[in-house]
Amino acid sequence: MDIxxxxxxxxxxxxxKLPNDTTISTVEFEGPQLVVYTEEPRKFADNGNIIRTLAKDLRTRIVVRPDPKVLVPPEESMDKIGNIVPEEAATSNYHFDPDVGEVIIEAEKPGLVIGKQGDTLREITKEIGWTPKVxxxxxxxxxxxxxxxxxxxxxHKERKDILKSxxxxxxxxxxTKDQWVRITSLGGCKEVGRSCFILSTPExxxxxxxxxxxxxxxxxxxxLYVPEAYPLSQLDAVILTHAHLDHSGFIPLLYKYGYQGPVYCTLPTxxxxxLLQLDYIDVAGKEGRIVPYESSQVREALKHTITLDFxxxxxxxxxxxxTFHNSGHILGSAIAxxxxxxxxxxxxxxxxxxxxxxRLFDPAxxxxxxxxxxVTESTYGSSxxxxxxxxxxxxxxxxVIINTLQKDGIVLIPAFAVGRSQEVMIVLEDAIRxxxxxxxxxYLDGMIWEATAIHATYPEYLNNELxxxxxxxxxxxxxxxSFKPVDSNELRQKIIDEPHPCVILATAGMMNAGPILEYFKAFASNENNTLVFVGYQADGTLGRRIQKGWKEIPMSSSVNGGTQTINVNMNVEVVDGFSGHSDRKQLMDFVKKMKPRPERVYTEHGEEKFCIDLASSIYxxxxxxxxxxxxxxxIRLV
Incomplete structure (x- = not known):
């Protein structure tokens, strides 16, 4: 049977299966959904059980959309929505898409637009015909x-064609009637970085x-050139577990070399x-390194992205x-x-x-x-x-902060823009309050404030307490x-030129680039100041050298373009415990308490000895x- x-x-x-007085115009596959178009959206809105029953019987996700000819004009629709939605919802914008019959409603309190069990949304559909999204x-x-x-x-028009395809x-x-399942590892095994796997079946x-x-x-x-992955055009899908570059950084490259399929991830991811991909190619260009793809490929990936809830x-x-499940690592991160x-x-x-x-997330x-x-990560797999x-x-x-501030010193924290920065921010806010x-x-410098704004946009992905x-x-x-975004070079220079007791969170987390270096150059010589590491420092990075106790650091000079030696007199502290990764005990408990009990476990995403140690201990x-x-x-699984 063809499509x-x-x-x-x-x-x-x-x-x-529909009631006698309810009709539909057409049906179409759009991404993983079956879309039902109807000239009578109000009847579907009146009876919310229709869709639930159909989805259960047909074992697929179903969305009802109105036929364009029955839609109330946008201006009139906005007035009607305003009469239905409580004022406390604080709606701020409307966007109408006639191609799919949807109106996107922006509101400070989306729950009030949705209503109890979706009652308000159904009322909106009955009044205007449009399908509301909040x-x-x-x-x-x-x-x-x-x-x-x-x-x-x-x-939206191009995206609709993509979703139909x-x-x-x-x-x-x-x-085929053959049945087998295999996984192929293309990166991230017995190492950290370039994570990539292929899951394949005969189909x-x-x-x-x-x-x-x-x-x-x-x-x-x-x-990416091995037979399991190439040609890229034959891949059915790309699954992105979370946004960090060691997992997401080369997805736009796939579109440069022929992939035209979907990327599945959560909305925050x-x-x-x-954000991270665009910053990655921007930094690569500024540092004179090879830029692997253009911003147009990032946009192409966005067009092909299908977001899923947990x-x-x-x-x-x-x-x-x-099915995605919360992984507790960073905002929107998922176990697949x-x-x-x-x-x-x-x-x-x-x-x-x-x-x-x-402070941010529920456990995985x-x-x-x-x-x-x-297939489990092993970052902290060592015994x-x-x-x-x-x-x-x-x-x-x-x-550490109390001790430094008592000496009128400055606390400098190199942090990753996504994850650790927000965790530390919550701790500091709570302590000040x-x-x-x-x-x-x-002070928040680098991409930290922008990443924090994204966290604030999606509070439903944070833990119950938050x-x-x-x-x-x-x-x-x-x-x-208490939080002061550093949004200009002038403000950064003012903080450097007029030192005062403060905490500075700045990227990059391993001190290999970014504004953290400017602050380090300015404040490293003062013994009243403190540099605090709250994240992992990889071998070969400036952060690891300082951690090892280097007291003289050669760095490029912004004055004459040569090299200057930075004397490290400031205190250096390592505060463990803020990692977004499971430690050894948590890795072991995750498998031990898993329900149902798995038949086999493969380890990856860790130094070679850590991956082997964890695998041996689990056995x-x-x-x-x-x-x-x-x-x-x-490896063949079946």
Missing amino acids: EEMLLDLKKKIES VRTPPIKSRTVKNIREFMRNN VGRQIHRETT SRVMIDCGVNIGSDENMTPY RDLSA EEVTDIAPDIKL HFHIGDGLHNVVFTGDYKYGST VNKFPRVETV NAVQPTLKDAEKHLQQ KGLIDDVPI RKSIFQKGQNPFLSD KKNKIETRALTNLET
Whole structure:
């Protein structure tokens, strides 16, 4: 049966299940959804059970859209929406898309637009015909969120064609009765960086992550030229677990070399990865390195991105279903669960995860309907890689800051823009609010403020305590007056020229580039100041050299273009416990407490000895088949 016949058959099945007075115009696959067009959207809105029943019977995601001819004009629609939605929702904007019959409503309180169990949305549909979609008005203006939303709206026609093409690819007829499942490792095995895997069956090929190893010129890219991945045009989908560049950095490159399929990720991951990818090529260009792709490829990837919520089961190929679960690593980070065939096999790719509560996120999920194979990260897989508790880490950081401020010193914290910065910000805001440390300015330099604005846009991805604080108490710690964005070279220079007690959070986290270097040059010689490392420092980075105790650091001079020697007299502190990765105990507990119990576990994303150590320990403790994966090997699971 070809696609057209399949759609015709689905239309007949849907019509047979509808009430007698309800009709539909046509049906079409758009991405993983089956879209039903109707001239009577009000009848579907009146009876919310129709869609739920159809989706259950047909075992697919169904969306109802109005036929364009029944839509109320936009100006009139806005008045009607204003009469339905409570004023407290604080709607700020409307965007009408006649091609799909949708109106996007921006509001400060989306829940009030949605209503109890979607009642308000259904009321809107009944009144205007348009299908309402609700997005949060960013409480902190984010250039990234604004630009991406505008870009997606401006390219809606092309995007609709892309989604139709993807939908037909997903729902194509299977061609073989053979049954097997294989995984191929293209990067990130027995190393950290350039994470990339292929999950393949006789019908489908799916790529999981496609990262870059920023710290290595020789081993920078995944092995994309091997038969399992090439030609890229034959891939069914790319799954992105989270936004960090060692997982997302080379996804735009795929579109440069022929890939035209979808990228599946969560909504925050879409925005954060675009932010980091654009910064990556900008920095590469400024430093005279090879720029692997252009910003046009980042935009192309955005056009092909399909965002999914946690726990949402989605067809991504004829024989593969994907479900994302919270991984607790950074905003929007996900564990990817693949259900293959009709119960043939279930594979979990953890990506990076934190199996423990943090200030920002709930612990990683490790309970699934079914799981036979697990591919897990091993960043802290060494037997002695046990981190302090978060409570102890916070006390340590607070004491370091108190000691420095008592000497009228400056606390300098190199931090990754996404994840650790926001974790530290929450700790500092809480300590200042409770009077544990002095209310001094906390300067945020580099991409930190923009990444924080994206966090503020998606509070539903934060942990229960933060959500309750934001939604019920109206207290958003990211909006604290203590935080001062450094949004110009002039302000940065003023902070340097007029030193005063403060905390400076600046990128980059390993001190290999970015504004952190300007502050370091200015403040390193003063013994009253303190440099605090809250994240991992890789070998070969400036951060690792300082950590090892180097007291004289050669650096390029901004004055004459030569080299200057920086004398490190400032205190250097390492505060462990803020990592977004699971430590050794958490890695072991994640597997031990997993339900159901997996049949085999493969380790990756760690130094070679750590991956081997973790695999060996999991086997000894749990008697589960284990192995440390090697790049360029293919393993048959079924």
